[in-house]
Amino acid sequence: MSGSLNPPLRVAIADDDSDMREILIRFLVKLGHEVCLVATNGDELLEGFPKQSVDVIITDLDMPFLDGLAAAEELSRFEVPVILISGHADLELIRREREPIIAALRKPLNLQSLEQAIVLATLGDNSLD
Numbered sequence: 001m002s003g004s005l006n007p008p009l010r011v012a013i014a015d016d017d018s019d020m021r022e023i024l025i026r027f028l029v030k031l032g033h034e035v036c037l038v039a040t041n042g043d044e045l046l047e048g049f050p051k052q053s054v055d056v057i058i059t060d061l062d063m064p065f066l067d068g069l070a071a072a073e074e075l076s077r078f079e080v081p082v083i084l085i086s087g088h089a090d091l092e093l094i095r096r097e098r099e100p101i102i103a104a105l106r107k108p109l110n111l112q113s114l115e116q117a118i119v120l121a122t123l124g125d126n127s128l129d
Helices: 018-030 042-051 068-078 091-097 111-123
Strands: 010-014 034-039 056-060 082-086 101-106
Touching: 010 018, 010 042, 018 034, 018 111, 034 042, 042 056, 042 068, 056 068, 056 111, 068 082, 082 111, 101 111
Parallel strands: 010 034, 010 056, 056 082, 082 101
Antiparallel strands: none
């Protein structure tokens, strides 16, 4: 799959795992998107977000200080779609119950599922079932 069919997006990512951050960056660049903010926890995401123009947020659920779900709720006033990632088996239940989570992806990620989630997020479709 190629990101060439979709316009490039500015993406903020937050994950406390450095390997996961590197995977996300590599996937997003391969899809033709720009990573404009890289955070290691929800606090860093909140701190850096207002300084950037962001089209989509991709955040891990479990992070120190402030988790991805709490950060997404704080950022919901900006109406930027959020893709939540986690290794938890019940991740879909969290997404169905919480806004502004537009999509939920279980780790380990693959390029195809990430691309699909980004497309749904930009279309404003919160039905990644």
